[in-house]
Amino acid sequence: MRPRALMFDLYGEYFRYNGGAAKLGALTELMGVFGIEPATVRVVMTRLRKEGWFDSTKSGREVSYLLNDKSWRLLDNGRARIFERHFDEWDRTWTQALIDETALDRPQRARIEKALSWWGFGGFGGPVWFSPHDREKQLREELTGADELRIQFLRSKTADLASDGLIAQRCWDLGGLGADYQAFIEEFRPRLARYRRGLGGSAALVEQMRLMQHYRRYPFRDPDLPETLLPPGWRGRAAHEVFTECHDLLRAEAEPFVAAVTAQTAKGA
Structure with a gap:
């Protein structure tokens, strides 16, 4: 198991429910259960803090790492996608995401497509993506600034269920x-x-x-x-x-x- 992903899982499963903070000593002990060395834990947490995923405080020689707005949002969204599955009825309304590809650079395209995939959209081809669920709000919250403006959302229905089936087959494996x-x-x-x-x-x-x-x-x-x-x-x-x-x-x-x-x-x- 990769230390970075494991750290987010520990916070997502446990520390988020106790204020969102954990002392480095506790993180080191817990990561040791997985055979991860203390030096590796320190490096991982230092990098995550520098990347803006955690804030830190110090009391004497003890450092604590706290979830911030960025990491809270990641954990909330991740938990929703993993645990809150939708097996309910469908009114046959698709949400289409249309990407404006004008002067779109590669990093920008990658960010947009990653966000679309994260929220369950499937690529139909070119700039067209489909989802059977209305997740426009989540996408707009995640794709701020110029990235958000690159997507237009439409609600649509096909002529029949057979056409819906063709969309599903093309968008997802x-x-x-x-x-x-x-x-x-x-x-x-x-x-x-x-x-x-x-x-x-x-x-x-x-x-x-x-x-x-x-x-x-x-x-x-x-x-x-x-x-x-x-x-x-x-x-x-x-x-x-x-x-x-x-x-x-x-x-x-x-x-x-x-x-x-x-x-x-x-x-x-």
Whole structure:
């Protein structure tokens, strides 16, 4: 597991619910559970602070790292995409994002396309992107300034469901995603019995972070299409149910361990 991604997961799963701050000592102890050296933790947090993801305070020799507006927004948006899946009915209204490509440089294009993909839009071809959900507000909040002005949003309906199906097939690799969902189920469903028996706090934390980093790659490829547009035997909902059950079992066991490490390092400061 990459230390940088792991750090965001620790904050997203635990420290955000306790004010958004953590002492470097606690972060070092927790990252040590994953075999990450203290020097690496210091380097990672220093870089993240310089990149504007965290603020820091110092009390004596102890440094604390705090979530700021930028990192809060990242964690909120990421959690929404991973946990708040949409399996509801669809009124057949598409949201189209049209990119103004006039004088668009490569970094700007990359930022815009990354944001569109993050929020579940699929590229139809050229400057046209589709989503079955209205996420204009989220895109406008993320793409500020000149990037925001490069996108126009439209609401549209096709002539029939067959046309909707053609859009879905062109915008997303549903076959590949479906196969990956099935592989996830086959890997993690057999582990549920062991998770229910309990692993121990530190082992549960390691397993929880592995689960998160494994599953998160799927929601950002999945536009949460309505059932009428999905291939037969679609396994996306079943995979999400396996994920949430695994996550809740592991988190319930790992949370007291994280709290104990945090309290112990605070006492020793």
